[in-house]
């Protein structure tokens with residue numbers, strides 16, 4: 401049996417981390433190393449999917465829930481506009497293989513793409 405991901409450990413209260421919002425199937429936390437004025441992570445409660453490609457193929461409705469909660473959080477924590485990033489694969493910067501969306505908001509540069 402593999403170790404629970406860092407996000408599962410936060411969800412379970414095994415390590416510190418404030419749950420900012422949750423539904424039956426997804427939850428949100430602040431990124432510990434923010435790359436934008438607002439940098440949140442929206443994460444399924446199960447670790448079944450390693451990345452967004454697997455998630456989209458296996459449970460597109462759950463992907464929709466991630467997008468919907470991201471939109472709600474951007475309205476609550478910023479001006480409602482946001483960038484949604486799914487790093488997919490180690491060479492693309494993915495470090496946690498429990499699918500999660502980065503919600504980046506609050507004064508992002510118009511020119512920036514990543």
Ligand code: 5GP
Pocket residue numbers: 406417429430431432433434486487493494495496497
């Ligand atoms: P990835 O690199 O996999 O796309 O994103 C993983 C993210 O998780 C990183 O942005 C990293 O800063 C964040 N992260 C890693 N460990 C922790 C932690 O213990 N708590 C929180 N809140 N975020 C974490």
